[in-house]
Amino acid sequence: MNRSIRAPLAFGLCLLTTTLSAAEALRISGAWVREGPPNATVLAGYMRIENRTASEAIVVSADSPQFQRVEIHRTEVQDGIARMLPQEHLTIPAGAVLELQPGGLHLMLMQPAQWLQSGAQVEIELRLEGGGRQQVAAEVRPAANSSGTGHSPHQHH
Amino acid sequence: MCSLRSRHFVQGNALGFWLVALTALVAGALLASLLLKPPDPPELSQGTTRLEPPRILQPFELVDHRGAAFDMQRLQGRWTYLFFGYTHCPDVCPTTLSSLNQVARNIDGLPGDSEPQYVFVSIDPERDTPEQLAKFVPYFNPAFLGVTGAPDAIEAVTRQLSVAYLKVEQDRPDGYLMDHTAAVLLIDPRARLHALMSLPFDPAGLAQDFAKLQRYYEATL
Numbered sequence: 001m002n003r004s005i006r007a008p009l010a011f012g013l014c015l016l017t018t019t020l021s022a023a024e025a026l027r028i029s030g031a032w033v034r035e036g037p038p039n040a041t042v043l044a045g046y047m048r049i050e051n052r053t054a055s056e057a058i059v060v061s062a063d064s065p066q067f068q069r070v071e072i073h074r075t076e077v078q079d080g081i082a083r084m085l086p087q088e089h090l091t092i093p094a095g096a097v098l099e100l101q102p103g104g105l106h107l108m109l110m111q112p113a114q115w116l117q118s119g120a121q122v123e124i125e126l127r128l129e130g131g132g133r134q135q136v137a138a139e140v141r142p143a144a145n146s147s148g149t150g151h152s153p154h155q156h157h
Numbered sequence: 158m159c160s161l162r163s164r165h166f167v168q169g170n171a172l173g174f175w176l177v178a179l180t181a182l183v184a185g186a187l188l189a190s191l192l193l194k195p196p197d198p199p200e201l202s203q204g205t206t207r208l209e210p211p212r213i214l215q216p217f218e219l220v221d222h223r224g225a226a227f228d229m230q231r232l233q234g235r236w237t238y239l240f241f242g243y244t245h246c247p248d249v250c251p252t253t254l255s256s257l258n259q260v261a262r263n264i265d266g267l268p269g270d271s272e273p274q275y276v277f278v279s280i281d282p283e284r285d286t287p288e289q290l291a292k293f294v295p296y297f298n299p300a301f302l303g304v305t306g307a308p309d310a311i312e313a314v315t316r317q318l319s320v321a322y323l324k325v326e327q328d329r330p331d332g333y334l335m336d337h338t339a340a341v342l343l344i345d346p347r348a349r350l351h352a353l354m355s356l357p358f359d360p361a362g363l364a365q366d367f368a369k370l371q372r373y374y375e376a377t378l
Contacts, residue, residue: 034247034251036247036251036296037244037292037293037294037296037297038292038296039244039289039292039293040244040247040251040293041244041245042245042246042247043247044247044248044251069329073247073248075248075249077249077339077356080338080339080340080355080356081321081336081337081338081339082249082336082337082338082339082356083325083334083336084246084247084248084249084334084336086327102248102252103248103249103252103356103357106247106248108247108248109247110332143251143254143255143258143296143297
């Protein structure tokens with residue numbers, strides 16, 4: 001879309017509802033959830049978040065009707081020890097891209113209502129600072145895709 | 158006549174004879190040392206470290222996901238990949254288990270018939286029962302084995318392998334996390350800690366490392 005048209009359009013939509021403004025602010029691609037064993041109590045969700053606006057975007061929480069609870073986490077490996085650090089929020093600077101990927105930032109999806117197999121869709125809602133909300137549809141993919149040598153999660157860029 | 162002549166020959170060339178003998182001896186010794194010289198240690202991937210000498214382990218008593226005892230005997234006679242983690246782990250543990258699945262596929266493709274075993278040891282025995290592991294670990298590869306045990310038994314085995322773990326309480330019920338060593342360990346057929354591999358894992362590189370370590374191990378037995 002032409003940028004010169006897009007900016008006033010975005011501004012106009014902003015005036016209508018905050019939900020629309022949020023949807024306009026972030027472009028999310030390649031969202032996926034790693035399939036887990038039938039008794040997995042936690043899964044991880046990954047995606048690429050692009051902030052196309054001229055101001056910082058902050059994701060303060062996430063939610064999914066298919067999970068009891070969703071948290072934002074970051075895996076850190078230091079001195080050979082892996083730890084998961086809960087994050088208060090995700091900050092995407094103006095014009096920047098934030099990657100949620102294996103071994104780094106991810107959504108920790110807890111207590112699935114049922115076993116999610118490859119091909120299923122996970123509906124995730126990101127809540128933004130300022131009250132905006134953004135819906136994300138993440139595809140469940142096989143575990144083998146996560147290690148980097150198989151098919152990498154598809155990305156549009 | 159004949160014997161006299163040969164005696165004379167021997168006496169006259171005694172020095173020469175000993176010189177030849179000595180030269181042959183030295184040459185032989187040199188050749189032998191060349192032939193018997195141990196091969197150079199293998200060149201391994203960046204994240205792979207071989208222990209020299211391998212670390213001897215003390216007996217331990219764990220249980221596998223089928224309910225059978227998992228002790229020192231289970232490590233004898235074949236190579237074993239050991240990985241430590243917990244089933245309530247969304248990112249690192251599933252990523253490593255699927256990497257190990259790819260390592261297994263790569264090793265299957267190598268010449269030779271020695272098949273290592275792959276063992277996931279829980280550092281969260283409170284939640285990871287054999288039944289829980291039975292539904293979790295084989296999902297990544299039907300041949301993978303899940304192992305758990307009494308908390309002090311887990312501690313006894315991890316301590317000698319320098320594997321660290323720590324329970325981190327969260328502000329929600331049943332929601333603690335575990336910090337844990339993310340390395341994969343390789344145990345040799347004499348049940349000794351032989352090598353360790355750190356993140357990030359390259360399955361093809363790890364399979365190559367395995368082939369080299371195994372070749373070197375057999376050449377230096």
